[in-house]
Each structure stands twice: as structure tokens, then as C-alpha cells.
Amino acid sequence: MTKKHNAIITIGRQFGSGGRHLGKALAEAFGFDFYDRRLLDEAASHAGICTHFFEKSDEQAPSFFSSLFSYNMDYAGYGVSNTTSRLSNEELYRAQADTIRAIADRGPAVIVGRCADYALRGRNDVVNLFLHAPIEKRIDRIVERLDATDREQARQLALKADKARASYYNFYTDKQWGQAQSYDLSLDSSLLTDGQIIDIVDNYLTSRKL
């Protein structure tokens, strides 16, 4: 488990599949950096704009890029400060992608979401994971971590979040979110513990000589 790996692991995931949790566990096991909301902070400071704006637009694809097709391409109109609201969605995406590439250049990392797989295409030290689980198992997890008070609310939350993730991914990449062929390795996380998945990824990285 403490084998020396040298890779960038990107994680795509269905809402409630435990992808973020696993990403953190993977990073700890392999001694990699971990990025997720921190990535946004970094992107924000990189581009010199406030984090709040990133948080609002992050993977909120439908309303997010509907504005791309509106008459005024430069004005996203999120009702935030004048400085940040003038940044187009395209510029925002580019700032995030640039940051992801800078992070990857720095060394081994686990990056959750944000089309990191696409931003890092062409690099041969990148492993793209996708985690999924049957909807009832995801509802269990969502209710357990208190993101929803009842199962129906959890179900709606999961469906809505996945729809937003798919729209965002399908818009910004040339791949389809959730399609096996968009990733190197996809797993049903409900069949395994985090420890077992770490073991499988460990083995996978070794096979790829990473």
C-alpha cells in the first residue's frame, strides 16, 4: 500500500458513490496531493478572482453554460461583483484547466471532478477513474452523511447533481460522462471498501508502471 507511484489520478464519480472520500483515501495511501475544493481556491487565486464565483459556477452546467449561448457572451450575469461577473464561462473553464495542468506538473496528485481527465489529456502519467454505484446504495450514503433528510430527497439530489455533472463534462470535453470508454478504469464502489479499491488501484498503477 505504501508502494511508490508516480501518477496523476483523476476521479469522475456519480453523486453519492463516495468518489471524493475515496480520492482522499487514495491520496493518503499513496502520499499524493489531493485536490477538490482546494483546486477551486487555487484557480481563484491564480486568476485573481473570488472563490465565491467559482463555487457558484462549479459544475452547475445547465444554467452555467446556457449563458454561453446568450447574446452577451462576456457577461455571465450571476449577480456577483462586477469584476468577477465579467469573466466568461469559457475563461473560467480555461483558468481551471490551466490550474489543473500546473498542479499535474508539480507532482503526483489525486484530482476529483472538474474534467481534470480532459485538461490532462495527452499526458501518459494520468489514470482516469470513474466511480459509480446503484442508486439505492448511493441514497444510503447520501442520507447517512446527512446531505438529505429522507430517501426521496436524496434520490432527487443525486439525479440532479449527476445531470449537472454530465452536462458540464459533455460540454467541455469530447467524451461522454459516465460512459466506460471515457475512463481508464471504472468501478462499482458499492461492492468494495475504500481499502479494497486502493488495493486495486495500487495494483493497476503497478501494471501501468506508474
Next chain:
Amino acid sequence: MTKKHNAIITIGRQFGSGGRHLGKALAEAFGFDFYDRRLLDEAASHAGICTHFFEKSDEQAPSFFSSLFSYNMDYAGYGVSNTTSRLSNEELYRAQADTIRAIADRGPAVIVGRCADYALRGRNDVVNLFLHAPIEKRIDRIVERLDATDREQARQLALKADKARASYYNFYTDKQWGQAQSYDLSLDSSLLTDGQIIDIVDNYLTSRKL
């Protein structure tokens, strides 16, 4: 590699991803039975009808189940013998599914294609794999194994075969062909050798205690 496993491995695959070849290698490595065209033979003898009919209709979904919606449900009209042509597509599918379940009851096996994952749903000793590869890599393989004389022909062959597989799978199961969530484990086969994939699956089965 010679660890003792007790599982049924089903393999879904993109055309040209080497899924059948890997399935055979997996079966050999684990000492499992291997089914693919043999499955059809067995289904045929089980149902007491000629193999030729099965071969014609196997995973030829579009023309295959278009007949389901035709006026005469019982007469598939494949131009084979009177006895076999009276078997409906639904009956044919059921005979195959019954055979797949009988095979699984007999012991460890690798079963390629034929919606085996769906026929065996509910069993907890089943591992559903999906193998894919970028289209250019699949074309390499298709040309190499002489299924096509040039790359354009290989491309068309792959696209057509995958379309037929997806239609067949999506019609007979409640899942979507090629979607990560339809399988337990999906892999890009072009990034690894068969030996490496066997190693990963070996590790995966051990984690699942199978």
C-alpha cells in the same frame, strides 16, 4: 495467477477491444470454463434447434428484434428451416438466458457477450467486466487479425458491430450498453497486456472474496 477463484465472469466489450481473447486467457489462467460460440451450440442443443439459426440471430439486434414489432410475432422469417424459424426472438432469448444460468450453476466460468450479466443478475458470485479501447487502437487490432482489409472498413465494422451490440443489450436488459454503471469493472484494454488485465482481475476477485 493460479489462485483459486470461484466466480462467474461475464464480459461485455467493444468490437476490436480484444474482449474475447482476454476472456479465453482469463479462463485459462483461473481454470474456468469458457463460453462464447460454444454457448450458442449448447443453447441450440438445449432447445433442440440448429446452431445455424442462433448464429444468424446472435447479437444482430436491429434486424433481429425489428421482427418482434412486426405483425407476426411468431415467425421471425430468417429463411431457415420451418422448424427453427417458428421460434420467436423472445423464445430464442429465453433459451439462451436459461442456458447461461445452467452454465453458471455448473461452476466457475467466463462468458463473453449475450447479456450474460443480465441473465445472471441477483447472483452474488458474478463479476461483470466491460472492455473498451480507443477506436484507432481497435482498428489496429481488427486489421491485424484480418477481419478487415483496410482501416476504413475496420472502422465501419467496429461501429456497426457496437451499434448492434448496444441495441441488443439495451433491448433485453434494463441497463445501457457501454455505460460504466452497467458493469462492476470497466477497463481500457489498450493500456494493458492480457497478462496485466488478468492480474488486475485476479486482485479484484480476491478483494471481492470470490
